[in-house]
Structures are given as C-alpha cells and as structure tokens.
Amino acid sequence: MNQSAMMTQFDKRMLILNKIIIGFIVLITVVPMLYILVASFMDPKALVSKGISFNPSDWTVEGYQRVFSDKSILRGFINSLVYSFGFATLTVLVSVFTAYPLSKKDLVGRRWFNYFLIITMFFGGGLVPTYLLVKDLGMINTVWAIIIPGAVNVWNIILARAYFQGLPDELVEAAVIDGANDLQIFFKIMLPLAKPIMFVLFLYAFVGQWNSYFDAMIYIKDPNLEPLQLVLRKILIQSQPAKDMIGAQAAMNEMKRLAEMIKYATIVISSLPLIVMYPFFQKYFDKGIMAGSLKG
Numbered sequence: 001m002n003q004s005a006m007m008t009q010f011d012k013r014m015l016i017l018n019k020i021i022i023g024f025i026v027l028i029t030v031v032p033m034l035y036i037l038v039a040s041f042m043d044p045k046a047l048v049s050k051g052i053s054f055n056p057s058d059w060t061v062e063g064y065q066r067v068f069s070d071k072s073i074l075r076g077f078i079n080s081l082v083y084s085f086g087f088a089t090l091t092v093l094v095s096v097f098t099a100y101p102l103s104k105k106d107l108v109g110r111r112w113f114n115y116f117l118i119i120t121m122f123f124g125g126g127l128v129p130t131y132l133l134v135k136d137l138g139m140i141n142t143v144w145a146i147i148i149p150g151a152v153n154v155w156n157i158i159l160a161r162a163y164f165q166g167l168p169d170e171l172v173e174a175a176v177i178d179g180a181n182d183l184q185i186f187f188k189i190m191l192p193l194a195k196p197i198m199f200v201l202f203l204y205a206f207v208g209q210w211n212s213y214f215d216a217m218i219y220i221k222d223p224n225l226e227p228l229q230l231v232l233r234k235i236l237i238q239s240q241p242a243k244d245m246i247g248a249q250a251a252m253n254e255m256k257r258l259a260e261m262i263k264y265a266t267i268v269i270s271s272l273p274l275i276v277m278y279p280f281f282q283k284y285f286d287k288g289i290m291a292g293s294l295k296g
Contacts, residue, residue: 040064041059042058046058062261073266076226094153096194100190103161118154127218145219146216167190175189216230
C-alpha cells in the first residue's frame with residue numbers, strides 16, 4: 001500500500017516535471033517566432049532604440065512592400081517551391097520503391113543490398129567528384145542539379161523499410177489468395193497504407209531542401225534559377241551601397257536600415273510554406289515518425 005502511494009506521488013511529480021519541460025520548450029519556441037513576427041512590422045530605428053513596441057506610430061509595412069516589390073525575391077520564392085516539391089517528391093518515390101523490396105524477407109541478395117546502402121552512409125565521394133559528375137552529366141546551371149543529387153537518402157529508405165516491415169504479413173497473404181500479383185499488392189495495398197511514412201519523408205525532404213542554399217551556390221549561376229535562400233543571402237550579407245548615395249557612411253547606414261527592414265519580413269514569408277504544411281501533415285506525422293518502433 002505504501003509502495004503504491006509512493007509510486008503515485010512519483011508519477012504525479014513526473015507529470016508536473018514533464019509539463020514544466022514541455023512548457024519551457026514551447027516558450028523558447030513560440031517567443032522567438034512572436035518576436036520575429038512583431039519585428040517584421042516595426043520600423044528598424046524604433047526596434048533598435050525601443051525594442052518591441054506596440055505603439056502604432058512605430059509600426060510599418062514598408063518591409064513587406066519592399067519584399068513583394070522585389071522581383072528577385074518573388075522569383076526566388078517560386079524557385080524554392082519548385083525545387084523543394086520536386087526534390088521531396090523524387091525522394092519519396094525513390095525511398096518507397098527501394099524500401100518495399102528490401103522489406104521482403106525472400107528477396108534474393110537482400111543482405112548485400114542493405115550492406116551496400118549502409119556503406120554509402122559513411123563513405124561519400126566528396127564535393128569535387130560530385131561537382132565533376134554533375135558537370136559531366138550536363139546538369140550545371142539547371143533545375144536538375146538541385147533536385148537529383150541527394151534524392152537517394154539511405155536514412156529515408158531505412159525508415160520506409162522499417163514501416164513496411166511493421167505492416168501485417170496477413171495482408172499480403174490474403175491478397176495472394178485473392179489472385180493479386182506483386183504490383184497489385186504494392187500499388188493497391190501497400191502504398192495506401194504507407195501514407196504516414198510517405199508524408200513524413202516528404203516533410204523531411206521539403207524542409208531540408210527549402211532551407212538549403214549551398215547546392216544552389218555551387219551549381220547555379222543563372223540569377224533566374226536561384227532559390228529564395230540564396231537571394232536573401234545576397235541581399236542581407238553581400239549587399240553593397242548604391243553608388244548614387246551621398247557619403248559612404250550615409251550609404252552604409254541606409255543599407256543597414258533596409259537590410260533590417262526586410263530581414264524579418266523575409267523570415268516570415270520564407271517560413272510560410274512550412275507553417276502551412278505542418279497542420280495538414282500532423283495526423284500522418286505522429287504515425288510515420290514512430291515507424292518501426294512497434295510490431296504488430
């Protein structure tokens with residue numbers, strides 16, 4: 001009886017501790033987001049001198065006006081959407097079509113295929129050989145230089161394989177009895193059941209590609225093909241004062257003011273696709289993220 005009471009008290013304390021930890025995590029996540037959102041509507045001078053202010057006289061939408069009036073930012077936004085959707089779609093297709101055969105115990109050479117994939121996780125060609133390969137394939141300065149390299153992700157294949165292995169074998173046995181072949185089993189039974197892991201892999205790949213700019217910096221030379229992150233990098237880091245400004249100091253101050261003005265606005269705009277996607281993927285995310293953790 002005393003032991004049961006002690007366990008109950010311990011459970012209550014653990015619940016309280018969990019709530020405190022979760023509350024702290026939510027706090028450190030939400031507060032920066034709210035700060036960026038409010039700062040995107042504030043005048044840079046007021047933000048620097050006063051900090052966050054809710055005085056309407058300190059607020060302005062000039063940052064958003066400049067962002068939406070800049071054709072390079074809008075073009076980069078569209079390019080990033082194309083790259084991210086294309087890369088995520090190709091990654092999901094490759095991962096699922098590779099993982100399902102590897103999940104079958106009767107696949108000939110299954111162990112050696114797994115060894116081969118795992119080895120590629122630890123040994124890569126490096127940047128220079130990869131660049132030379134992309135160049136020889138004629139993909140430099142094209143969309144394919146962003147989408148194709150890196151589309152085969154071994155970690156995603158392992159996650160998808162674990163998910164397929166967790167599905168009941170009775171489904172396949174019943175389909176075989178009904179006369180279904182391997183293609184029918186895969187497309188009509190396994191793929192519909194694999195929606196959770198497919199959405200999770202799509203989200204992983206989309207977020208990774210959306211936040212990436214290094215590949216574009218290496219392979220893309222045409223400004224019309226640059227993704228949003230590379231455009232923002234040039235604006236916020238590599239911007240130079242305009243030649244018609246009076247005085248170097250005044251030019252530098254103006255450049256800093258403009259950079260601060262559009263910095264928070266671009267962060268909000270560039271985060272919109274991710275914020276919009278998460279609620280729609282939430283019901284699949286919980287199932288897919290636990291792939292392979294439970295059997296049966």
